[in-house]
Amino acid sequence: MSHDNLARLGWGPDFERFYSEHKTEDSHPARVISVSRGTWLLAGVQGERFGVPAGKFHYHDIEMPVVGDWVVARGTGDDSWLVIQDVLPRRNHLSRKAPGKTSARQVMAANIDIMFVVQDALALNCALAERYLVLAKGSDITPVLVLNKCDTEAHAAEALGAIAERIPGVTAVAASALTGLGIGDIRAHVAQGVTACLLGPSGAGKSSIINGMLGTQRQRIGEIREGDRKGRHTTTVRELFFLSGGGMVIDTPGMRELMPWDASGLDDSFRDIEELAAQCRFDDCAHETEPGCAVRQAVESGTLDPGRLENFHRLTRELAYLESQIDENARREKKRKEKELHRLIKDYNRNRRKP
Numbered sequence: 001m002s003h004d005n006l007a008r009l010g011w012g013p014d015f016e017r018f019y020s021e022h023k024t025e026d027s028h029p030a031r032v033i034s035v036s037r038g039t040w041l042l043a044g045v046q047g048e049r050f051g052v053p054a055g056k057f058h059y060h061d062i063e064m065p066v067v068g069d070w071v072v073a074r075g076t077g078d079d080s081w082l083v084i085q086d087v088l089p090r091r092n093h094l095s096r097k098a099p100g101k102t103s104a105r106q107v108m109a110a111n112i113d114i115m116f117v118v119q120d121a122l123a124l125n126c127a128l129a130e131r132y133l134v135l136a137k138g139s140d141i142t143p144v145l146v147l148n149k150c151d152t153e154a155h156a157a158e159a160l161g162a163i164a165e166r167i168p169g170v171t172a173v174a175a176s177a178l179t180g181l182g183i184g185d186i187r188a189h190v191a192q193g194v195t196a197c198l199l200g201p202s203g204a205g206k207s208s209i210i211n212g213m214l215g216t217q218r219q220r221i222g223e224i225r226e227g228d229r230k231g232r233h234t235t236t237v238r239e240l241f242f243l244s245g246g247g248m249v250i251d252t253p254g255m256r257e258l259m260p261w262d263a264s265g266l267d268d269s270f271r272d273i274e275e276l277a278a279q280c281r282f283d284d285c286a287h288e289t290e291p292g293c294a295v296r297q298a299v300e301s302g303t304l305d306p307g308r309l310e311n312f313h314r315l316t317r318e319l320a321y322l323e324s325q326i327d328e329n330a331r332r333e334k335k336r337k338e339k340e341l342h343r344l345i346k347d348y349n350r351n352r353r354k355p
């Protein structure tokens with residue numbers, strides 16, 4: 001088995017250890033490249049092959065493999081489909097609240113090293129960018145903010161200046177898929193074996209940047225609406241691409257809804273606010289109306305952007321709400337299972353009494 005090939009795909013000692021616990025005689029490790037209409041494209045030492053999850057995924061309601069997952073695949077013959085036996089434990093995953101009125105979790109991609117948060121520099125939305133940064137940090141992913149559509153030097157300088165002021169400390173790259181500005185810098189982050197993903201609103205230019213990195217028009221790109229610069233959700237599936245110098249990038253569809261699943265990234269992203277909060281008079285200060293609040297004082301004296309504090313408040317509230325919803329769902333699920341169990345016991349007793 002060629003380990004060079006696997007390392008190129010991001011294989012490492014942790015996966016190796018898990019794999020040795022799951023492997024069988026005719027199995028091999030493979031990475032999920034794309035998922036589309038019930039078929040999984042897998043890459044492994046034998047090259048790219050299609051696969052389907054084993055029946056147990058359906059019967060036991062196991063979470064299906066997603067782009068970036070490492071799986072234990074079984075199969076012989078060159079053109080037969082592989083069967084996905086297991087998903088190896090994920091190093092991390094990107095998830096969001098499933099769209100709509102549910103509080104279910106939707107995993108978007110797994111085993112990610114770098115997150116490029118792509119924004120249209122002419123329609124900067126720092127609040128949205130911050131949500132992605134929270135998501136990245138909560139998942140132990142290195143975030144890089146990409147300010148796309150900087151077609152002129154002036155735009156690039158302006159966008160970088162705005163970010164330095166409004167999201168201090170973030171790594172930002174000014175880029176243009178049109179002129180090629182910054183594409184090399186973006187690529188330089190994605191070394192051999194590194195997996196990056198591009199996230200950001202529809203129309204920001206994620207697929208255009210991927211095409212720039214690949215040097216081909218591989219991904220279809222879409223028009224944006226003139227009025228509001230919004231995109232049209234051109235990309236519809238998540239897919240992993242290989243860069244010629246090594247490294248992988250995952251394109252994702254622009255997201256209508258994004259919710260950091262894990263709150264642990266929040267403090268990290270708002271370290272400036274956390275540091276100020278240590279000086280508030282009350283330990284449990286909510287930075288709303290309490291006297292002696294160092295955070296609000298910083299806003300008043302102009303050292304903290306009020307928009308940033310507002311965004312912090314909103315994210316905190318949303319996370320609290322989401323957590324309460326998850327608890328509520330778990331409670332309902334437990335009750336349903338208990339009911340089912342009671343019914344089974346009743347059935348069992350009734351049948352036992354029959355002659």
Ligand SMILES: Nc1nc2c(ncn2[C@@H]2O[C@H](COP(=O)(O)OP(=O)(O)OP(=O)(O)O)[C@@H](O)[C@H]2O)c(=O)[nH]1
Pocket residue numbers: 148149150151175176177178179200201202203204205206207208209220221222223224231232233234235236252253254255
């Ligand atoms: N002027 C300019 N236009 C760009 C640039 N990058 C992308 N565009 C345009 O922006 C539009 C949207 O680009 P896409 O690459 O499809 O955007 P996306 O983020 O992949 O959008 P979804 O797939 O819908 O999420 C297209 O019309 C691109 O030509 C850029 O650097 N400068």
Ligand SMILES: [Mg+2]
Pocket residue numbers: 206207208220221234235251252253254
């Ligand atoms: Mg796209």
Ligand SMILES: [Zn+2]
Pocket residue numbers: 277280281285286287288290292293294295296
């Ligand atoms: Zn306070």
